[in-house]
Amino acid sequence: DADVTQTPRNRITKTGKRIMLECSQTKGHDRMYWYRQDPGLGLRLIYYSFDVKDINKGEISDGYSVSRQAQAKFSLSLESAIPNQTALYFCATSDFGLAGVNEQFFGPGTRLTVL
Amino acid sequence: KQEVTQIPAALSVPEGENLVLNCSFTDSAIYNLQWFRQDPGKGLTSLLLIQSSQREQTSGRLNASLDKSSGRSTLYIAASQPGDSATYLCAVGSGRDDKIIFGKGTRLHILP
Numbered sequence: 001d002a003d004v005t006q007t008p009r010n011r012i013t014k015t016g017k018r019i020m021l022e023c024s025q026t027k028g029h030d031r032m033y034w035y036r037q038d039p040g041l042g043l044r045l046i047y048y049s050f051d052v053k054d055i056n057k058g059e060i061s062d063g064y065s066v067s068r069q070a071q072a073k074f075s076l077s078l079e080s081a082i083p084n085q086t087a088l089y090f091c092a093t094s095d096f097g098l099a100g101v102n103e104q105f106f107g108p109g110t111r112l113t114v115l
Numbered sequence: 116k117q118e119v120t121q122i123p124a125a126l127s128v129p130e131g132e133n134l135v136l137n138c139s140f141t142d143s144a145i146y147n148l149q150w151f152r153q154d155p156g157k158g159l160t161s162l163l164l165i166q167s168s169q170r171e172q173t174s175g176r177l178n179a180s181l182d183k184s185s186g187r188s189t190l191y192i193a194a195s196q197p198g199d200s201a202t203y204l205c206a207v208g209s210g211r212d213d214k215i216i217f218g219k220g221t222r223l224h225i226l227p
Contacts, residue, residue: 033215040219041219042204042217042218042219042220043204043206043217045214045215048214050212058214059214088156090158090159092159101147101164101166102146102147102208103147103149103161103164104149104159104161104206104215105161106151106158106159106160106161107158108157108158109156109157109158111156
């Protein structure tokens with residue numbers, strides 16, 4: 001079973017709709033991240049959370065919100081989707097652990113299309 | 116502000132050749148550097164992670180090096196195979212509690 005899962009894997013929606021993307025992990029990591037990937041722009045950080053009570057804005061948080069429901073769950077919401085939010089969205093986790101490594105592990109991605 | 120650059124953006128080489136992918140960063144005060152592989156439309160797979168105190172890491176045919184003072188890392192792939200075709204991204208962590216910054220990747224195509 002995958003360590004980091006994302007649902008849905010594909011979603012097509014219309015402008016103005018509210019969308020939630022969900023991420024779950026079984027790695028036991030404290031840190032979770034949401035990125036979006038666009039052709040030519042690379043990966044950009046939307047929000048990140050170092051634990052359930054610690055949520056931080058990333059590079060491009062406008063138009064997005066997040067909720068860390070539990071250590072294992074981190075969801076991303078688009079309150080009113082717009083076409084330029086069409087992208088590939090990735091969830092990732094990391095954990096310093098005893099070695100202080102902070103290696104990131106990624107989910108399979110959600111392809112979101114906003115018409 | 117940390118910036119991460121990967122040049123070239125795309126590379127094609129014949130099967131069997133050894134090759135080097137480059138990653139440069141502007142702020143040498145990094146915590147770690149991670150190399151990923153991404154197949155089209157798929158997620159990122161971690162290949163190697165180098166801590167700031169390390170000079171290199173190896174896994175199979177892959178070797179990643181880190182030179183903090185010059186702001187550079189290289190990913191060496193030995194005896195390339197068509198299955199190595201993918202986009203390779205490097206990502207720099209600048210601090211224990213800081214964000215991780217990604218390069219835009221090098222799209223590698225191994226010609227059979």
